[in-house]
Amino acid sequence: MHLAPETPIDLAENSKISAKNVEVYYGDTRAIKGVSLEIPERQVTALIGPSGCGKSTFLRSINRMNDVIEGCRVTGEIILDGQNILSPDVDVVYLRARVGMVFQRPNPFPKSIYDNVAYGPRIHKLTSSKSELDDIVEHSLKQAGLFDEVCDRLDEQGTGLSGGQQQRLCIARAVAVQPEVILMDEPCSALDPIATARIEELIDEMRQNYTIVMVTHSMQQAARVSQRTGFFHLGDLVEQGETTQIFTKPQDERTASYITGRIG
Amino acid sequence: MAGNHIVTSFDDDLNKLDSMIVEMGGLAEAQLAQAIDALVKRDAALAETIAARDTMIDDLEREVDLFTVEVLTRRQPLAADLRRVISALKAANDLERIGDLSRNICKRTMALSRVPAMGSAMGTVARMGHLVQEMIRNILDAYIAQDVAMADDVWKRDQEFDLLHTSLFRELLTYMMEDPRHITACTHLLFIAKNIERMGDHVTNIAEYIRLMVVGEVNEEARPKDDQSSLTVVSPE
Numbered sequence: 274m275h276l277a278p279e280t281p282i283d284l285a286e287n288s289k290i291s292a293k294n295v296e297v298y299y300g301d302t303r304a305i306k307g308v309s310l311e312i313p314e315r316q317v318t319a320l321i322g323p324s325g326c327g328k329s330t331f332l333r334s335i336n337r338m339n340d341v342i343e344g345c346r347v348t349g350e351i352i353l354d355g356q357n358i359l360s361p362d363v364d365v366v367y368l369r370a371r372v373g374m375v376f377q378r379p380n381p382f383p384k385s386i387y388d389n390v391a392y393g394p395r396i397h398k399l400t401s402s403k404s405e406l407d408d409i410v411e412h413s414l415k416q417a418g419l420f421d422e423v424c425d426r427l428d429e430q431g432t433g434l435s436g437g438q439q440q441r442l443c444i445a446r447a448v449a450v451q452p453e454v455i456l457m458d459e460p461c462s463a464l465d466p467i468a469t470a471r472i473e474e475l476i477d478e479m480r481q482n483y484t485i486v487m488v489t490h491s492m493q494q495a496a497r498v499s500q501r502t503g504f505f506h507l508g509d510l511v512e513q514g515e516t517t518q519i520f521t522k523p524q525d526e527r528t529a530s531y532i533t534g535r536i537g
Numbered sequence: 538m539a540g541n542h543i544v545t546s547f548d549d550d551l552n553k554l555d556s557m558i559v560e561m562g563g564l565a566e567a568q569l570a571q572a573i574d575a576l577v578k579r580d581a582a583l584a585e586t587i588a589a590r591d592t593m594i595d596d597l598e599r600e601v602d603l604f605t606v607e608v609l610t611r612r613q614p615l616a617a618d619l620r621r622v623i624s625a626l627k628a629a630n631d632l633e634r635i636g637d638l639s640r641n642i643c644k645r646t647m648a649l650s651r652v653p654a655m656g657s658a659m660g661t662v663a664r665m666g667h668l669v670q671e672m673i674r675n676i677l678d679a680y681i682a683q684d685v686a687m688a689d690d691v692w693k694r695d696q697e698f699d700l701l702h703t704s705l706f707r708e709l710l711t712y713m714m715e716d717p718r719h720i721t722a723c724t725h726l727l728f729i730a731k732n733i734e735r736m737g738d739h740v741t742n743i744a745e746y747i748r749l750m751v752v753g754e755v756n757e758e759a760r761p762k763d764d765q766s767s768l769t770v771v772s773p774e
Contacts, residue, residue, distance in 0.1 A: 492615060493613055496615070520615050520616060520619075521615075521616060521619065521620070521753060522616065522620075522753035522754075523616050529616050529617060530540055532615045532616055533542070533614070533615055533616050533617060533618045534542050534543050534544060534547070535540040535541060535542050535543065536540045536541060536542075536543055
């Protein structure tokens with residue numbers, strides 16, 4: 274597993290997502306204050322910060338998940354490959370196929386393992402034949418490192434798997450629609466250390482093909498799997514930088530206090 | 538860094554690590570002071586007693602090693618905390634080496650006490666010893682105060698030391714050429730001077746860890762060095 278990027282990356286050239294002065298309001302409350310963040314392509318970006326700091330709210334803005342929350346308003350720009358995804362004419366269904374999401378608690382559909390993975394490709398009509406769909410399901414399960422464990426029981430219920438397997442099933446479901454970006458909101462917080470290690474290994478492999486943005490409460494996890502880290506505090510993005518830099522030599526006193534477990 | 542840890546026992550651990558380093562440093566300084574004392578007095582018995590005490594420093598170093606591993610395992614420190622633990626681990630190693638070098642001075646003192654004295658050269662060696670002793674004391678103060686300016690000052694001071702070493706080297710070579718019966722004493726004194734000079738290098742290492750610990754970076758500039766002894770030739774008249 275890689276601990277750090279081999280060479281510092283050129284952010285301007287490798288930016289997959291560029292957030293510019295993003296603000297999120299719940300009614301009159303401003304939950305995110307003028308956040309500008311560069312998310313490089315095919316890297317893992319970790320978002321850390323205390324509960325209620327806005328990191329999950331920000332994450333959900335990247336595939337417009339906040340749209341479904343009443344009274345929630347997002348301003349600023351989030352540029353994905355040159356297009357502002359906050360613009361009203363963006364096809365949100367298509368956007369969510371490009372920007373997949375994995376949640377804190379594994380949430381497989383109460384369907385078979387096969388149907389869980391096939392769900393997205395079916396509704397997005399990505400395949401024209403059963404054999405093509407079979408290939409996508411197998412490929413996605415392999416990418417999620419789950420295929421070998423479930424290949425002889427694809428028709429069993431996804432909810433019957435262990436927690437770690439369910440989470441990998443959710444990752445397979447996310448990758449089945451061939452997204453470019455995968456958002457992960459504390460993907461390991463409900464898992465034991467072994468299942469966590471498997472997911473972390475998986476994330477490290479997946480960054481060859483996907484841009485990954487992950488919210489985590491575990492500083493060690495952020496240090497282990499990400500190449501870049503952003504620290505949120507009270508709705509501000511206090512600091513962003515290379516993960517090694519953030520965890521060995523943070524620039525801002527608030528970051529330093531948070532990651533070393535001090536009273537700020 | 539401002540503020541204490543939410544988990545107060547973590548602060549206790551870090552403070553304990555600091556105390557261990559200070560204790561080691563205090564012992565290393567005392568060992569050197571007494572080794573020089575025995576050398577100047579040509580007191581073989583005293584030298585033997587002091588040499589035997591080096592195990593106290595060795596034991597402390599092992600304690601620091603074990604405790605560091607424990608702190609790393611239990612606390613998984615990050616940022617300034619991580620740098621502080623790593624610096625302690627490295628500083629302990631240098632202090633242990635300083636202790637070894639003092640022990641070697643004691644052993645050579647036991648040999649020197651059996652051959653004729655080399656008066657003025659001995660004075661220069663003692664002066665070098667006292668200089669490095671002061672450097673050890675100052676670097677420990679800087680370590681505890683986390684004072685980079687003080688550490689940098691010690692780091693630069695190593696240079697005056699190199700100058701003394703070079704002039705002593707010339708002096709001893711001259712004695713040896715004048716009278717081959719001085720060779721035993723002069724050779725031991727050369728090694729002792731080299732030991733002291735090495736101690737100075739260990740002190741400057743600790744100065745560098747202090748910078749790493751406090752500001753998180755290593756010294757970019759090369760340390761001013763003036764030890765010309767490796768290049769010195771003294772030809773017979």
